[in-house]
Amino acid sequence: MSENFKGIEPMIHNSKINVPYSWWAGDTASRFFISLRDQQKIIALRCGKCGKVFVPPRKVCPSCFTENTEWEDISSEGTLISYSVARRQFESIPKDKKVPVIWGLIKLDGADTAILHYLDGINPGEVAIGLRVKAVFAESRTGSIRDISHFVPVK
Amino acid sequence: MDRAAIIGIGMTKIEANKHRETFADMAWEAVDKALNDAGMSIGDIDNVVTTSSDFWDGRTISCMAVGDASGAADKNISCVEGDGTYGAFYGYTRALSGSYKTTLVTGHSKGSQCISSLITNAAFDPIYERSLGMDMVTACAMQANAYMHRTGVKPEQMALVSVKNHANAFKNPIAQLPMHITVGDVMTSEMIADPLHKLDCSPVSDGCCAIIIAHESVATKFRQEPIWIRGLSFCTDSFFFGDRDLARSNALVQTAKAAYKMAGIKDPKNEIDIVELYDAFTYQELLWLEEMGLAEYGKAAKLLEAGEFNLDGSLPVNASGGLLAGHPVVAAGLYRISEIVMQLRGEAGEHQVKNAKTGLAHGVNGLCGQSHCVWILDKER
Numbered sequence: 001m002s003e004n005f006k007g008i009e010p011m012i013h014n015s016k017i018n019v020p021y022s023w024w025a026g027d028t029a030s031r032f033f034i035s036l037r038d039q040q041k042i043i044a045l046r047c048g049k050c051g052k053v054f055v056p057p058r059k060v061c062p063s064c065f066t067e068n069t070e071w072e073d074i075s076s077e078g079t080l081i082s083y084s085v086a087r088r089q090f091e092s093i094p095k096d097k098k099v100p101v102i103w104g105l106i107k108l109d110g111a112d113t114a115i116l117h118y119l120d121g122i123n124p125g126e127v128a129i130g131l132r133v134k135a136v137f138a139e140s141r142t143g144s145i146r147d148i149s150h151f152v153p154v155k
Numbered sequence: 156m157d158r159a160a161i162i163g164i165g166m167t168k169i170e171a172n173k174h175r176e177t178f179a180d181m182a183w184e185a186v187d188k189a190l191n192d193a194g195m196s197i198g199d200i201d202n203v204v205t206t207s208s209d210f211w212d213g214r215t216i217s218c219m220a221v222g223d224a225s226g227a228a229d230k231n232i233s234c235v236e237g238d239g240t241y242g243a244f245y246g247y248t249r250a251l252s253g254s255y256k257t258t259l260v261t262g263h264s265k266g267s268q269c270i271s272s273l274i275t276n277a278a279f280d281p282i283y284e285r286s287l288g289m290d291m292v293t294a295c296a297m298q299a300n301a302y303m304h305r306t307g308v309k310p311e312q313m314a315l316v317s318v319k320n321h322a323n324a325f326k327n328p329i330a331q332l333p334m335h336i337t338v339g340d341v342m343t344s345e346m347i348a349d350p351l352h353k354l355d356c357s358p359v360s361d362g363c364c365a366i367i368i369a370h371e372s373v374a375t376k377f378r379q380e381p382i383w384i385r386g387l388s389f390c391t392d393s394f395f396f397g398d399r400d401l402a403r404s405n406a407l408v409q410t411a412k413a414a415y416k417m418a419g420i421k422d423p424k425n426e427i428d429i430v431e432l433y434d435a436f437t438y439q440e441l442l443w444l445e446e447m448g449l450a451e452y453g454k455a456a457k458l459l460e461a462g463e464f465n466l467d468g469s470l471p472v473n474a475s476g477g478l479l480a481g482h483p484v485v486a487a488g489l490y491r492i493s494e495i496v497m498q499l500r501g502e503a504g505e506h507q508v509k510n511a512k513t514g515l516a517h518g519v520n521g522l523c524g525q526s527h528c529v530w531i532l533d534k535e536r
Contacts, residue, residue: 114397
């Protein structure tokens, strides 16, 4: 530090980036969310070329780069591919969730990709890859990913 | 193909909280150091590439904000997101284009000023994922679990990466977090997100780094012996975790292969003398080494235990202390490149590795290593 700045008190300027932003969900996610909200059903899109089944559904198959057009109902049961347990109350965690929060990467039966969601109804120390889980739907549904409340182990 | 080389580097000390300097102050310090290192004046630089990311910078159109302090006044200035390795990639291609001779690349970062959990949460898909509240740490914990399950690697083995890198940092005067710790210390540190303990995670850091890339026609005109860019590549995996094999990194396999091919490297284990890689979390050092072909898949931990990646081992990895000893996110990859340049020049001081001729610097962008950038640098043309 040069002499002419000696003894200067470091000041802090508090600010934030707070810019509201609305995403159009698009036709593909809209259909998926409407199905969750109104029928409590998880639906998927199949690639007409490679046959890969996408959950959550995507309009375009990233491998074939063609439009996915075949909708199908998919099981609400699946297998845990991996998981994460937050022990610290990170700022990103929604206010209605208290640690430990468990997230799972879940491959639903019949799907080729896995979906991220909460895992609950199990002690964090007992979670293991390969666990069979099933979706629990939220009582109040608004057409969002949280219309699935969480996944629980299949008894 | 034309060749290009790195002829100047400048790094600020990596610190937890640079409260006496703004981004611009840090950028000026790093650029000034790089120019002095190269024996150049700002007039010798014909274009500038900065690295910034709006949320890490706390402003919009952040790419425009540090140009002046980077010596970009009246110059062609461009910005590339990422950790600096991607901006440097662009600087390299500019040199090869024939339009530019000397490119200054900078990266600046201040984790101390932001809430990284909110920033990395916003990197998730806004429609399908973001509201679930995951962030970089919890995402990487998911990858660590997938990796451990597939390979059988134990948390105690991952912890050894932290022990090694924090100890290396004692020999690096610009490292933030030198520590003498044991595997037991790592295992008993706070559990942040299973299986990652606090000491498995890199710290919050501030720092700025600058490098100067020159086309071969001017590479020997200045003070430094050039460090030649022999191989360079990057490749990106699927965005959604559920589309990837999270226990592996296909993008890094492809990236490393392409970089080795460009460099004419057939046996990377024997031809590469030193590695600086993106160890934001302990498991990443093991996984990245394996996917770059520097260890068999699932076997890097055994080599680590045998001391192979130590400063005096057969393949020193993160001799600088790596990111575990200081992680200025948006500049971290440029630090990796600069560390390799210092090593190949023989100027790394106490953490100098013996007989380093060919080095590998590795950078990452995205959640759980979605994208990777691999540099093969060499003392010889």
